[in-house]
Amino acid sequence: MSSNPVEIAETVAPGLGTAGSLAGRSILVTGAGGFIASHLVERLDAEGARVRAFVRYNSRADLGCLKLIPEETRNRIEILFGDLQDADAVLEAMNEVEIVFHLGALIAIPYSYLHPREVVGTNVIGTLNVLMAARALRPGRVLHASTSEVYGTPLRIPIDEDHPLRAQSPYSASKIGADKLVESFVRTFEVPAVTIRPFNTYGPRQSARAVIPTIISQALVRDELFLGDLTPKRDFTYVEDTVEGFIRASVAEGVVGETINLGSGKAVEIGELADMILRMIDRAVTLKSDPERFRPDASEVRQLLADGRKANALLGWTPRISLKEGLQKTIEWVREHPEWFTPERYTV
DSSP: OOSSOOOOOOOOOTTOSTTOOOTTOEEEEETTTSHHHHHHHHHHHHTTOEEEEEEEOOTTOOOGGGGGSOHHHHHHSEEEEEOTTOHHHHHHHHTTOSEEEEOOOOOOHHHHHHOHHHHHIIIIIHHHHHHHHHHHHOOSEEEEEOOGGGGOSOSSSSBOTTSOOOOOSHHHHHHHHHHHHHHHHHHHHOOOEEEEEEOEEEOTTOOTTSHHHHHHHHHHHOSEEEESOSOOEEOEEEHHHHHHHHHHHHHOSSOTTOEEEEOOSOOEEHHHHHHHHHHHHTOOOEEEEOGGGOOOGGGOOOBOOBOOHHHHHHHOOOOOSOHHHHHHHHHHHHHHOGGGOOTTSOOO
16 A cells, blocks of 8 residues: 555544553454464453454364463454355454454465465455455454565665565465555545555464574474575564554554554574574584575565564554564474474475
8 A cells, every 4th residue: 555544534443542442342363373363362362352263264173373372362262263265254254343453364485386376365365355344344444464575576675665566476466466455445445454564573383384483493403404595685573573563553543544564674684594593592503405495586585674664653663572582482482392393394
């Protein structure tokens, strides 16, 4: 969306201002079994919200990362199984909900090379179903999760929200499509949506399809660490900070129609990141290149570095947890949950 706010009437419930409370409010989180969303569910419950968690159906009733939140928290939330591509399931899940956090998506870039149709179905059609339900049911606000991957290899640094969107993978193309649908529903149907664009979030519960848990899980138990390209640079944000950004965007005034980056404003090369983690773990590990882990040349985003001024201006948000502190927390969590990882295998 444009950096200029869209002038529409916000239907946020009374009291839901910049310092508003989420206590007692009915909230839906899509993709609730995912990494960031599970932390968001836990935070919303701690704020006293009435949380409904929408989890992709599977025959094992597997809750994903929700298995890792405290049992007393799980017992308080309402869990619904379904699929974002099922419009009826989405409509039912959103019924009588005041705020929607739409984090449901297929996010693995290598997986999008293998199954682009499935990724487009979930990310584009799934988002369309959320927006159609929002148009019909008129929740107070929809928080749509985007990704910094939509910027592609940047034309300028740092990357502000007006930077052109450049699809360099089927995944990023699907998220660009979803973002543009959100923009169109704000402008055409006055759906009160805000697009939150996190840069690379990391922390406890993240799967080995992401680079930080890949490095940690291998380095803790193996003598060789296999990675792909070590030269791309990424802007890493600890998950608690990302969740704080979503929370603030759900209660801030004057942000409907906006797109807001969440990033640290600092970039680190993957090779440098690996060296940092290895020093913290303090094991003698040999770093090796694995051709299977490389993206196609034209698909690799060479650098991501956020311009976070808008988040600071509109939300009063800046990340609090340093990369070193966040990595230490993540290392401790991976060490305590070895069953969550298969370090001998490349996870797509």
